[in-house]
Structures are given as C-alpha cells and as structure tokens.
Amino acid sequence: MRILVVTPWFPTAESAASGVFVQREVEALTTRHEVTVLHLDWQRGTALDPSSRGGYRYRHVPLSRANPLAYRAARRIVTEIAQSHDVTHTHALTGLVPWLAGRPSGGRPWVHSEHWSGITAPETLRAPDRLALRVLGRRLRSADAVIAESSRLANGIRRFRASPIDVVPCVVDAVTPVERPRGPGLRLVAVGSLIARKGPMLAVDALAELVSRGVPAELTWVGAGPLATAVSERAREMDVGDRLRLAGALDAAGVTQELQAASLFILPTQGDNFCVVVAEALVNGRPVVSGAATGAVDYAAPAVSRFVEPQTGAAYADAVEDLARATASLGADEIAATVAGRFDRVRVADELSRIYMRVAG
Structure with missing residues (x-):
C-alpha cells in the first residue's frame, strides 16, 4: 500500500x-x-x-x-x-x-x-x-x-x-545487554529533558536520601533543559553536588552508553504516555524506577520495576533500595528478556x- x-x-x-x-x-x-x-x-x-x-x-x-x-x-x-x-x-x-x-x-x-x-x-x-x-x-x-x-x-x-x-x-530496537556494574554503590541514570514533568528535582532528592542512609549512590542525568541550573543548585544544597553529573543531551549511542554504565534507571516522571527511555533501559537489561503516571506500566514486569505513587524523595529512595535488592541476582539478559519482542x-x-x-x- x-x-x-x-x-x-x-x-x-x-x-x-x-x-x-x-x-x-x-x-x-x-x-x-x-x-x-x-x-x-x-x-x-x-x-x-x-x-x-x-x-x-x-x-x-x-x-x-x-x-x-x-x-x-x-x-x-x-x-x-x-x-x-x-x-x-x-x-x-x-x-x-x-x-x-x-x-x-x-x-x-x-x-x-x-x-x-x-x-x-x-x-x-x-x-x-x-x-x-x-x-x-x-x-x-x-x-x-x-x-x-x-x-x-x-x-x-x-x-x-x-x-x-x-x-x-x-x-525500540533490541541490543546486546551488557552486565551491570557490580560493587557496593548504586550508579543511577535518568534520561529526559530537564523540565518539571520529568521530575529531576525528585531524582536529586532521592539521591540525597540514599546517601543519608549510607548508600554510596551517584546519579547521571542525560538530557538538557531549563532546570539545569536549578537542579545543580539543589544538589549542592543537599550536599550531593559531587554525586550528580548532568551529561546534557546525547545521541542514541550516547544514551545507550550511559544506560550500560548504570546499575539502575530512575525517572520520577509526572506524566508519560509510553516512555521510550524506560523501554530502552529494560532492553539494555536495567531495572527501572519510575513515577506511576506513565504508560510503562503496560510493559514493565513487576519483577524488574517499581512505580512510585508518593512523589517524595524518600519514596523514590525506598523504591530504589527495594528494587536493587530484588534484582541483585538477575543478569542483564534476564531483565531484557522480560520485554523481548514487545517493541x-x-x-x-x-x-x-x-x-x-x-x-x-
């Protein structure tokens, strides 16, 4: 046709x-x-x-x-x-x-x-x-x-x-998953514009909460936007400025590289209809923590995802810790298999x- x-x-x-x-x-x-x-x-x-x-x-x-x-x-x-x-x-x-x-x-x-x-x-x-x-x-x-x-x-x-x-x-094209980095710390990655709807401030709050609990966490945010300065200032105010990296907007290869360098994906979205980046994280074998207002609930299996209702840093930190424990024994291939063929x-x-x-x- x-x-x-x-x-x-x-x-x-x-x-x-x-x-x-x-x-x-x-x-x-x-x-x-x-x-x-x-x-x-x-x-x-x-x-x-x-x-x-x-x-x-x-x-x-x-x-x-x-x-x-x-x-x-x-x-x-x-x-x-x-x-x-x-x-x-x-x-x-x-x-x-x-x-x-x-x-x-x-x-x-x-x-x-x-x-x-x-x-x-x-x-x-x-x-x-x-x-x-x-x-x-x-x-x-x-x-x-x-x-x-x-x-x-x-x-x-x-x-x-x-x-x-x-x-x-x-x-969302399939890739060959790379195993997650192992170690005592958590390498978190987020992908999205630095705008309020994507929740970058909440991600910083969650990072600070994790560190206050003794979890050696760090966060890379991939994406640009008007909140870049405010997000950096928030991180400094909460004494995690040295644990936040704003990578800016990257091409598809750059996004994949950052996903593969991370142990867990986080996006405190306030509203997404499909959320391609969550699907990409899963395809790359990374468990995901997301705001509950997202279409990703259609395809993200409970075993490898957490969707957060209360929009607080503490709630996201709870979800990150819970999911990290629950998926500690899963390989990247096993996580990616939960969405195999879906996209x-x-x-x-x-x-x-x-x-x-x-x-x-």
Missing part, C-alpha cells in the same frame, strides 16, 4: 532526537509499504541529509505558526499528496491545527497516531494548551482509526472518541498494516 505519513515531529539537524519514534516507525513500515513522509515542520529546522534516510520518500516543509497563510498551505500540500496514497497517517494532536474542519486525507482513509502527554496530564499544561486540547481533541472523532501507544493514553483519548482505539507500542519493528509493522487494511476496506 502507499502510505502518507504527516508529522510535525521528525529528526532535524538541530534536533536529532525530535520525533525519532516516528522515524523508527516509518523505517519499520518500509518493509511492507511504499511510504512518503511529509514533515510539516513548525519549528522550521534544517532537514537531515538525504543519505540518512532509507527506504522512504521525504519532504520537509518549514512553516510558521504566526503566519495564517501557513495553515492554508499545509492543508493544500497534504490534500494534494494524499490523493496519490491509499492511507494518510497523521501524528500528534497539535499537528491537526490546520484541520479544525475537514480531513487531512480528503475523502481517503485517515489514520491518526497520538502521542501528546497533555491528553493524560492536562494539569501540566498552560492555559493556551488546555484550550488547544479541548478544541483539537474533538478532531479525533473523525479519523477512521486512532492509535495510542499505551493503554494510559487510550484511556485519555476516550474523553474525546467513543469509537475503538488501537494500541500499538513505539519501536520489535516487525511486530509494529504487522499491527499497523492490519489497521491500514481495515480502514482501506
């Missing part, structure tokens, strides 16, 4: 990690279908070198949110290209702004994949974003199929859509193909 993927999120030269989960899904689809990616880039980034793309056609369209004519241009471009494709597959609610009325696919089948954490954690949104959620959420009623990446997100979408919702996980490209491509066939009749 000919599939048109329309997305506001896709890797660019400025942000190689932006929309990488969409890119992986597209690469999986190319084994089954003829795929065209139309990147409606409202951030107006620089398209990646064509040599970095394989198996699919790509068109980069930089647009400005401040220009009303940009929305008309987006509608025209998508409608024109959709006519030569069997299914139009849009991504992200915020990408539907040009279609406050009508369908991106015109009269052809339309599938939509949702990812926005604002649907499941509206309390984290600013007033303009809450308004956008109310207005755009209604558009999900019109799609022939809506896909969520977790049951948590599917439940959030049901506020807007009564029709069935498909759940298809993100693609495989073949499996994701198969599930999406069944949805395309269904909506295309």
Whole structure:
C-alpha cells in the first residue's frame, strides 16, 4: 500500500532526537509499504541529509505558526499528496491545527497516531494548551482509526472518541545487554529533558536520601533543559553536588552508553504516555524506577520495576533500595528478556498494516 505519513515531529539537524519514534516507525513500515513522509515542520529546522534516510520518500516543509497563510498551505500540500496514497497517517494532536474542519486525507482513509502527554496530564499544561486540547481533541472523532501507544493514553483519548482505539507500542530496537556494574554503590541514570514533568528535582532528592542512609549512590542525568541550573543548585544544597553529573543531551549511542554504565534507571516522571527511555533501559537489561503516571506500566514486569505513587524523595529512595535488592541476582539478559519482542519493528509493522487494511476496506 502507499502510505502518507504527516508529522510535525521528525529528526532535524538541530534536533536529532525530535520525533525519532516516528522515524523508527516509518523505517519499520518500509518493509511492507511504499511510504512518503511529509514533515510539516513548525519549528522550521534544517532537514537531515538525504543519505540518512532509507527506504522512504521525504519532504520537509518549514512553516510558521504566526503566519495564517501557513495553515492554508499545509492543508493544500497534504490534500494534494494524499490523493496519490491509499492511507494518510497523521501524528500528534497539535499537528491537526490546520484541520479544525475537514480531513487531512480528503475523502481517503485517515489514520491518526497520538502521542501528546497533555491528553493524560492536562494539569501540566498552560492555559493556551488546555484550550488547544479541548478544541483539537474533538478532531479525533473523525479519523477512521486512532492509535495510542499505551493503554494510559487510550484511556485519555476516550474523553474525546467513543469509537475503538488501537494500541500499538513505539519501536525500540533490541541490543546486546551488557552486565551491570557490580560493587557496593548504586550508579543511577535518568534520561529526559530537564523540565518539571520529568521530575529531576525528585531524582536529586532521592539521591540525597540514599546517601543519608549510607548508600554510596551517584546519579547521571542525560538530557538538557531549563532546570539545569536549578537542579545543580539543589544538589549542592543537599550536599550531593559531587554525586550528580548532568551529561546534557546525547545521541542514541550516547544514551545507550550511559544506560550500560548504570546499575539502575530512575525517572520520577509526572506524566508519560509510553516512555521510550524506560523501554530502552529494560532492553539494555536495567531495572527501572519510575513515577506511576506513565504508560510503562503496560510493559514493565513487576519483577524488574517499581512505580512510585508518593512523589517524595524518600519514596523514590525506598523504591530504589527495594528494587536493587530484588534484582541483585538477575543478569542483564534476564531483565531484557522480560520485554523481548514487545517493541520489535516487525511486530509494529504487522499491527499497523492490519489497521491500514481495515480502514482501506
């Protein structure tokens, strides 16, 4: 089939990690279908070198949110290209702004994949974003199929859509697990933007609590963001500044390297729909401690995970100590085996193909 993927999120030269989960899904689809990616880039980034793309056609369209004519241009471009494709597959609610009325696919089948954490954690949104959620959420009623990446997100979408919702996980590639470092200390790693929703302050609080209990712990946080200075100051105030390392934003290889150097993954998230980094930690054979407001509860086995309800440093420290004891005898291969095949490209491509066939009749 000919599939048109329309997305506001896709890797660019400025942000190689932006929309990488969409890119992986597209690469999986190319084994089954003829795929065209139309990147409606409202951030107006620089398209990646064509040599970095394989198996699919790509068109980069930089647009400005401040220009009303940009929305008309987006509608025209998508409608024109959709006519030569069997299914139009849009991504992200915020990408539907040009279609406050009508369908991106015109009269052809339309599938939509949702990812926005604002649907499941509206309390984290600013007033303009809450308004956008109310207005755009209604558009999900019109799609022939809506896909969520977790049951948590599917439940959030049901506020807007009564029709069935498909759940298809993100693609997370398998790796060869490396054994965890052994020793008396705990090497914790977190991956995420340094923003309030990811809980970096709570991670520092947990680190300080562990140290106060006599646990020789250290924490590496991978990711950049506006709270970087505040997080460093918090660590110094709690006398663990020398045990915190802010690694900044890293590429996929860098993230894997940090996961492999750690003994346990921690992310005090206040709201995630799938949480790719938790899946990556498990694939790498690392047990995970996370905030309970996450779609990772779908796939993280109780034997290798703890999901924390009370949002305090002490509660996260308790979970870390408990999980470290419970998994002390487990090898990295055993931990990775708990999610074996769950996020495989073949499996994701198969599930999406069944949805395309269904909506295309």
